[in-house]
Amino acid sequence: MAKETPASSSMPSGLKAYTVPIFLFVLAMFFQLFLLPRSFPPSHYDVLGVKMYSSVDDVKDAYQTVASKWDSGSGVSLPADFVKIQYAYELLTNLVWKRDYDLYAIDESVHIIEELEKQYAVEDFAKIKLPLLEVVSYEPEREGFMSITSQDFASKFQDSKPWLIQVYSSGSNSSAQFATVWRRIVALLDGVANHAMLELGDVQLVTYLAEKKPTGQVFFRKGLPSIFSFPPNCKTADCLIRFEGELSADAITDWFATTVLGLPRVFYHTKETLVSKFLSKVPPNKVKVILFSQTGERATPIVRQAAKDYWNFASLSHVLWREEDASFWWNALEVESAPAIVIMKDPGSKPVVYHGSGNRTWFLDILEQNKQLLLPQLRSTTSMELGCDARGYSRAGYDKVTWYCAILVGRQSVELNKMRETMCRVQDALSKYDDSDDASKDPSITPAASAHKSKRLSFAWLDGEAQNKYCFFYVQSETSYDTCGTRRAPIDVPRILIVRYHRNATETANAEQKSSKWPKTVWQSEADDVDPAAQLVVSYDGTAEIPQIIKWLSKMVDDGDNRNLPFYRAKTPELVPESAEPMRSGVPKTVKATQKLLSLWNRIKDYLADPRMGPTLLLGALLSAGNVWWMRSRSSTQQPAQTNQPSPNQPADNVEEKKKKERKREQRRRNAKEEEVPASITDNEPKDAVQILSSVRSMKGFQRL
Numbered sequence: 001m002a003k004e005t006p007a008s009s010s011m012p013s014g015l016k017a018y019t020v021p022i023f024l025f026v027l028a029m030f031f032q033l034f035l036l037p038r039s040f041p042p043s044h045y046d047v048l049g050v051k052m053y054s055s056v057d058d059v060k061d062a063y064q065t066v067a068s069k070w071d072s073g074s075g076v077s078l079p080a081d082f083v084k085i086q087y088a089y090e091l092l093t094n095l096v097w098k099r100d101y102d103l104y105a106i107d108e109s110v111h112i113i114e115e116l117e118k119q120y121a122v123e124d125f126a127k128i129k130l131p132l133l134e135v136v137s138y139e140p141e142r143e144g145f146m147s148i149t150s151q152d153f154a155s156k157f158q159d160s161k162p163w164l165i166q167v168y169s170s171g172s173n174s175s176a177q178f179a180t181v182w183r184r185i186v187a188l189l190d191g192v193a194n195h196a197m198l199e200l201g202d203v204q205l206v207t208y209l210a211e212k213k214p215t216g217q218v219f220f221r222k223g224l225p226s227i228f229s230f231p232p233n234c235k236t237a238d239c240l241i242r243f244e245g246e247l248s249a250d251a252i253t254d255w256f257a258t259t260v261l262g263l264p265r266v267f268y269h270t271k272e273t274l275v276s277k278f279l280s281k282v283p284p285n286k287v288k289v290i291l292f293s294q295t296g297e298r299a300t301p302i303v304r305q306a307a308k309d310y311w312n313f314a315s316l317s318h319v320l321w322r323e324e325d326a327s328f329w330w331n332a333l334e335v336e337s338a339p340a341i342v343i344m345k346d347p348g349s350k351p352v353v354y355h356g357s358g359n360r361t362w363f364l365d366i367l368e369q370n371k372q373l374l375l376p377q378l379r380s381t382t383s384m385e386l387g388c389d390a391r392g393y394s395r396a397g398y399d400k401v402t403w404y405c406a407i408l409v410g411r412q413s414v415e416l417n418k419m420r421e422t423m424c425r426v427q428d429a430l431s432k433y434d435d436s437d438d439a440s441k442d443p444s445i446t447p448a449a450s451a452h453k454s455k456r457l458s459f460a461w462l463d464g465e466a467q468n469k470y471c472f473f474y475v476q477s478e479t480s481y482d483t484c485g486t487r488r489a490p491i492d493v494p495r496i497l498i499v500r501y502h503r504n505a506t507e508t509a510n511a512e513q514k515s516s517k518w519p520k521t522v523w524q525s526e527a528d529d530v531d532p533a534a535q536l537v538v539s540y541d542g543t544a545e546i547p548q549i550i551k552w553l554s555k556m557v558d559d560g561d562n563r564n565l566p567f568y569r570a571k572t573p574e575l576v577p578e579s580a581e582p583m584r585s586g587v588p589k590t591v592k593a594t595q596k597l598l599s600l601w602n603r604i605k606d607y608l609a610d611p612r613m614g615p616t617l618l619l620g621a622l623l624s625a626g627n628v629w630w631m632r633s634r635s636s637t638q639q640p641a642q643t644n645q646p647s648p649n650q651p652a653d654n655v656e657e658k659k660k661k662e663r664k665r666e667q668r669r670r671n672a673k674e675e676e677v678p679a680s681i682t683d684n685e686p687k688d689a690v691q692i693l694s695s696v697r698s699m700k701g702f703q704r705l
Helices: 006-017 019-039 044-048 056-072 079-093 095-104 111-119 173-177 179-188 203-209 249-260 301-309 323-333 360-369 414-432 446-453 468-474 505-517 522-528 546-562 589-608 613-637 652-675 692-704
Strands: 163-168 194-199 226-230 287-293 314-320 340-344 352-355 402-410 457-463 495-502 534-539
Touching: 006 019, 006 613, 019 589, 019 613, 044 056, 044 079, 056 079, 079 095, 079 111, 163 203, 163 249, 173 179, 179 194, 179 249, 194 203, 226 249, 249 301, 301 314, 301 360, 340 360, 402 414, 402 468, 402 546, 414 446, 414 457, 414 546, 446 457, 446 546, 495 546
Parallel strands: 163 194, 287 314, 402 457
Antiparallel strands: 163 226, 287 340, 340 352, 402 495, 495 534
């Protein structure tokens, strides 16, 4: 059996060491021979046989030369060749098309070549209809579109509004066909964002805003028209967002509203899902707005912007109008046809219906007029506005020293909704009361009606479970747990309270002077930390009849205005900020992940089309191979001699003796280390220890002798 030589045994290890250089070399050859030619097909200049970026005159001369050969019959007259040459001639002799092709590699009509090659594969090229390309002259200024240039770019970005910009070419057929879509987009974004158009002839600004390949070449990945946006407060190209979807009005406006503006969506509901998925899920402090649509188109940016601006006041939903459901919507909401807007406020109140379609101002005016409930909820954000806060003032003005707030307190329940409906009717009755005629005046109603009309009497309702401390502060009775706090039993008893607020400047000043005369102790500081307005609270114990409630309110107002009631101040508990309904806006996480992967893949494709990649990979292979060779040669020359390994001519007995001697030396070293360890004071007495005291005494005795 033949022995394996050292050279043959080191061959696999050498190949393993050079794995990385070999892989980089193969990758470089594959890129240079297969991938790169696909990324750089022959240009239209190559078809005519002229240099890249040749002038129009050179292109015409080259075309005449080819045409003369065809006329004389000396040249090849295949239809495919004729189509390519004719296409290159028409493209490169048009100044606008040539500019777009030279600077940005835009060739949007190249598909015509393949179509004509298939059509005239057999027929004579003389039957081809000329010209192949249709000349387009697109001027958006004539249609009223705003343009932007490098001269006025900085001056137009003065406000914080977002911008939507379209890059177009005056000779682009795609840009001309997109004009109708752009007009629709501009109308949908009116009042929401600014818009402008940028022509490719402004090379300086286009180069600044366009995408760039790894080589630095400016290009447009999706061709023309190219859409991108500047988000709010963005004024540089570093923060702009590019649109890479379908060039339709719906897709672009939805992308702009979702990605750029981060607006919440307004979903569609049917008659079967409107109650379960919309009306029942809207918080009780918000107005419900239903928009009936005939087309079923997606919510416009104006509607979505309004949904964001009025998020704390209203919730919006869309409904697609169908003729077969007309009777249902008439009976339920009194909607006759679409488009229509329905405003639903308090429980039991009649919906407010607006028929027809209007502009943005008309729509926003409707929301502004109807954003408040008929009976608003007393919250931390509304207490001052309603005049139901002892730290604030009356809605009638800062000069009013006495005002009132009628509060309906209770937990969320059917009973509370019924009482809310009753209080809305009480409020409506006081608003409609006419006290101009002395003969028709009712002294049992006039005080409350006049106080309500002068804004000294406000109405509100309070969630007794969410605001339990505030509720227990006013409802101090044995049955307060039926109204306030967490539900302990299936009993819910709403209560009507009236709070009289009174500001007395004299008594407030005396109290402050008295408290500042002497240094305050801890207990005095807590006692003086009270609200500036005095409060008197009275609870209604009558029936839920509207006339009885009105008479009771009038009596409370009359007594509060005319009787000398005690000035009592206290510290009212703070209203707990109730958690707002979460706003679901922006791009979902799954879509963001998909967009990142797509962006990464586009970046990889850009690098694969970079002609510098092949030489770079080849250089990496050479450097890696040189490094491996240097490391292997260095290790072979500087390898230390292995003394422990026997030579082939050394006898086996000598080897065993050397091993035994080595073991003995190792054992002696260990014993020596153990002997050198010093003894501790806690160890036992060593064998060779000497008693120093006894030795000294014996020496002294020897000296005496």
